[in-house]
Amino acid sequence: MPIQAPVPRPAGSKKSGLSRRAIRMGDAVLMPNYARLPLVLEKGRGAILVDIEGKTYLDFTAGIAVNIFGHADRGLTQVVSRQAKRFMHVSNLYYHIPQIALAQALVRRAFPSRVFFCNSGAEANEAAIKLARRYAKQIHGKACFEIISTYGSFHGRTMAALAATGQEKYHAGFEPMLPGFRHVPYDDPEALSQAMTPSVAAVLVEPIQGEGGVRIPDPQYLISLRKICDRHGALLILDEIQTGMGRTGKLFAYAHSEIVPDILTLAKGLGGGMPMGAMLARPDVAACFSAGSHASTFGGNPVACAAAIEVIRRLTPAFLSRVDGLGAVLLEGLADLQKETSDVTEVRGVGLMAALDLSPEAPTALEIIDLAQKQGLLLNRTSERTLRILPPLTITRAQIKQGLSILSSVLTSR
Numbered sequence: 001m002p003i004q005a006p007v008p009r010p011a012g013s014k015k016s017g018l019s020r021r022a023i024r025m026g027d028a029v030l031m032p033n034y035a036r037l038p039l040v041l042e043k044g045r046g047a048i049l050v051d052i053e054g055k056t057y058l059d060f061t062a063g064i065a066v067n068i069f070g071h072a073d074r075g076l077t078q079v080v081s082r083q084a085k086r087f088m089h090v091s092n093l094y095y096h097i098p099q100i101a102l103a104q105a106l107v108r109r110a111f112p113s114r115v116f117f118c119n120s121g122a123e124a125n126e127a128a129i130k131l132a133r134r135y136a137k138q139i140h141g142k143a144c145f146e147i148i149s150t151y152g153s154f155h156g157r158t159m160a161a162l163a164a165t166g167q168e169k170y171h172a173g174f175e176p177m178l179p180g181f182r183h184v185p186y187d188d189p190e191a192l193s194q195a196m197t198p199s200v201a202a203v204l205v206e207p208i209q210g211e212g213g214v215r216i217p218d219p220q221y222l223i224s225l226r227k228i229c230d231r232h233g234a235l236l237i238l239d240e241i242q243t244g245m246g247r248t249g250k251l252f253a254y255a256h257s258e259i260v261p262d263i264l265t266l267a268k269g270l271g272g273g274m275p276m277g278a279m280l281a282r283p284d285v286a287a288c289f290s291a292g293s294h295a296s297t298f299g300g301n302p303v304a305c306a307a308a309i310e311v312i313r314r315l316t317p318a319f320l321s322r323v324d325g326l327g328a329v330l331l332e333g334l335a336d337l338q339k340e341t342s343d344v345t346e347v348r349g350v351g352l353m354a355a356l357d358l359s360p361e362a363p364t365a366l367e368i369i370d371l372a373q374k375q376g377l378l379l380n381r382t383s384e385r386t387l388r389i390l391p392p393l394t395i396t397r398a399q400i401k402q403g404l405s406i407l408s409s410v411l412t413s414r
């Protein structure tokens with residue numbers, strides 16, 4: 001069944017109580033750890049989502065950079081169902097072809113490395129932190145275990161990934177944090193240089209801070225980090241969980257800087273909607289893991305691998321240059337919006353990863369999200385005053401323009 005573009009539905013139509021009832025039932029049984037919006041989704045196609053009342057929305061969130069081919073993508077559904085009919089899971093006690101083929105594809109497109117598969121971003125970073133500690137102890141001795149990351153970063157919610165995350169609001173109530181983590185200002189190579197000591201095992205950084213508000217560093221930043229790590233014999237771990245898989249117009253954001261990390265973590269877009277994470281490491285670093293040193297029961301699940309193979313297969317140079325072009329359309333539209341209204345103080349973006357800051361006089365990000373949703377556009381925020389835009393990479397130019405026009409009407413019609 002084809003799914004239409006957003007059409008506002010008249011209030012009081014037959015189905016309008018459905019969502020309220022579902023939300024009430026959900027709140028009675030779900031943990032209160034998410035600030036969920038009052039929206040109950042049922043299905044989608046491409047960049048369009050449909051709720052259980054039949055209302056349609058243009059999706060500028062893509063499951064937070066997960067659904068890179070949008071919703072109900074034909075190719076992805078086909079490979080997932082084909083693999084599910086063969087088997088859904090086999091243990092890592094054995095080999096299976098989808099996992100081998102996916103690792104081959106990743107190594108070929110990233111850098112000479114070995115791959116560990118898991119199911120989420122946090123797990124990929126946990127694996128990276130464990131591997132970095134193991135490597136540093138073998139190479140530099142047992143006093144070398146520190147991980148330096150940056151303020152404003154986000155690396156996940158499990159205890160080590162949380163300790164690496166440089167935002168106190170995520171630590172609150174969960175102290176004591178795991179020892180061995182320090183933070184330095186983002187986009188400040190000098191600060192990192194001064195923080196380096198012989199106890200530093202690795203530096204863990206996002207090429208663009210995602211949850212931190214789409215913070216884009218100086219183009220030289222990663223190059224400087226690479227040099228500092230090399231000078232001190234520390235590993236450079238890049239967290240591309242959000243920036244990877246074509247989001248910025250390159251398969252991996254580090255390619256904009258022409259450097260290569262020692263360890264790379266991926267998740268979000270990797271499975272195109274299937275839960276899937278991966279850690280790639282230089283072969284000599286990877287060799288510090290031995291049988292039994294790390295594992296994940298579901299890691300490299302055949303169905304998730306089948307999806308990720310399809311994702312990588314379709315992230316061709318032509319596809320990525322289309323993302324680049326669409327990113328320019330989005331950023332231009334946001335810049336026009338900034339000219340239209342003093343509510344917008346700054347716009348930022350690379351590829352289809354963008355953000356806009358709201359002035360103190362403007363409505364809050366949450367108020368704008370609510371107003372946009374009523375007009376059929378789904379947006380996301382990283383803070384009270386920052387909206388984030390992460391559409392599916394397959395979104396059309398017309399859909400980007402449509403979303404921008406809704407955003408513009410929300411911001412200017414008050």
Ligand SMILES: *Cc1c(COP(=O)(O)O)cnc(C)c1O
Nearest residue numbers: 120121122154155156210241242
């Ligand atoms: C989302 C995200 C994570 C955590 O991923 P989960 O799958 O939620 O554990 C880690 N790092 C970055 C940069 C992210 O954007």
